[in-house]
Amino acid sequence: MKTVGLATKPKHNTYDVVIVGGAMFGASTAWFLSDNADFNGSVLVVERDPSYRTASTSHTNSCMRQQFSNALNVKISQFAAEFVKTFRQRMGGDERYPELSIQNYGYMYLADSEGFADVLRNSHAVQVAEGAGTKLMTPEEIERDYPFYNLDDIVLGSHNRRDEGYWDCVAVFDGWRRSARERGVEYIANEVIAMTKRPAGNRIDSITLTSGETISCGQIVNASGPRAVLTSRMAGIEIPVEPRKRYTYVFSAEQPLDRELPLTIDPSGVHLRQDGRYTYMAGGHSDPDPAVDYDDFVMDHDLWQDHIWPAIATRIPQFEAIKVISEWAGHYAYNTFDHNAIMGPHTQVENFIFLNGFSGHGLQQSPAMGRGTAEFLTYGAYRTLDLSPFHFDRIAENRPFVEKAVI
Incomplete structure (x- = not known):
């Protein structure tokens, strides 16, 4: 996995989208935003450990399957397979990116x-x-x-x-980060330590970094992997991850x-x-x-x-x-609720977007989930797969969306 030196401080004091976590899901969302001609906003990715030494992305077995009990999860992995097999084409035919296949x-x-x-x-x-x-x-x-x-x-x-079977997730991860940065997505090595909500409590106005800067944000994406609840608690939100x-x-x-x-x-x-x-x-x-x-x-x-x-x-x-x-x-x-992803907006803090809780099948779901999150951030709705069954409201309403095939 290639790591590059990152700045520690942001270039600006306001961004349209702030992504908390730069591993596979943060990278996927950032890349799909950069690849969407209808999105013209600014994106900041905040990664606490740019070596990714302990990230789930670095410890994955990097496999892909369609053998799920839930039809939507089958479709999500089918898109992943298509994405991997057409990776260089999706990266604009750039020969810096390899032709990939699935073993x-x-x-x-x-x-x-x-x-x-x-x-x-x-x-x-x-x-x-x-x-x-x-x-x-x-x-x-x-x-x-x-x-x-x-x-x-x-x-x-x-x-x-x-x-x-097996696929080269590292090549995709490295490609997403490199391409997104070349297109203007800003990555920094820093950590979000606080969030400030509006008095009404319905939106996050800003985040605070460990280096002291306060950054205004239009929308915030929780892509914090196993640390997801630590990020959501800054917004006063509990999630079962x-x-x-x-x-x-x-x-x-x-x-x-x-x-x-x-x-x-x-x-x-x-x-x-x-x-x-x-x-x-x-x-x-x-x-x-x-x-x-x-x-x-x-x-x-x-x-x-x-x-x-x-x-x-x-x-x-x-x-x-x-x-x-x-x-x-x-x-x-x-x-722990239903072994499926938690996505989309919070029911009350409307600009807090989840991308959490993948329970071990996240790497293969990252292309479809990153694409879907980018669509939601751009349009307020999904344009390809309807991923709304993964939304947080099912947690609030105690309505499990169960996946049985968890390894």
């Missing part, structure tokens, strides 16, 4: 009960209705295509090898598989996939799965030995002898 090993959901199998069947119907290439597989069909699995407890699988720790391991095998390993979601909660020609990536979380401190990235080494590795070796006996090459912990911006 289509697909996701393989494995169900070990009829109840979970019914969830896969219901989700499959949703996905197929939206044109996804998902297919349900019996254990015999899975064994035919992927004979390395132990399937003794499996009753059904769900797999899709079209626009589903908290940091949840997720562990990732890259390993080699004494006996590599003879074919690509799909991103396998094991009933144990462990997931693993191909990572290189002879390397693999696995991930999981502790149980229970509590909220953690915003600066807690300490590895739990017992988790690998007691849970992750046993699940891997049970599902793929050929992985009995494996060696961890690298490992890290990152944070999900976890929406």
